[in-house]
Amino acid sequence: GNSVTQMEGPVTLSEEAFLTINCTYTATGYPSLFWYVQYPGEGLQLLLKATKADDKGSNKGFEATYRKETTSFHLEKGSVQVSDSAVYFCALPNSGYSTLTFGKGTMLLVSP
């Protein structure tokens, strides 16, 4: 079945630093890809998505490009803020498309 691998965290950055969180996937076909964010004590929120190869999803300064050649969907942000401290999940539909497969999550800690 489809699977996703995320870099282990925590990722610790200073405010205004550049962020990359790696995500690679294995999948049958070319499914949509998603990034979710979970702030402390809250549910997951859809951060961005891409539906086909070379698509770039973007939201709140975050970006991720659907790379078919490298089967990757890395999350980037040019200048992080303390308020970006959260856990980030990469996800894609399972091979049956009824459910999503989530990565294990990467915790981001941003200090002032």
Place this chain on the structure above:
Amino acid sequence: SQTIHQWPATLVQPVGSPLSLECTVEGTSNPNLYWYRQAAGRGLQLLFYSVGIGQISSEVPQNLSASRPQDRQFILSSKKLLLSDSGFYLCAWSQRGGGQPQHFGDGTRLSIL
């Protein structure tokens, strides 16, 4: 716009007591519905999902059960809670059709004493 409601927000229950967590979705029809558990740490474990009224798929065999009595209502239950049932429970919904994103509720923090 669509909204998802999940309650209660926090719950403290003794071992062996029953459980009922409720989730409702507004603003959409015929959604897929999901229950997840998130133990200490951050990984998500899919417990149940439903593609229609009365249709429940179980991903993990355990002492929990789920029901979908109405199109936009999803209930997670247990007859007797175990210590290992502690965790953060999340309900989610998605549109029908392949590869749709899921949208999550605010979660229920369940502590078993």
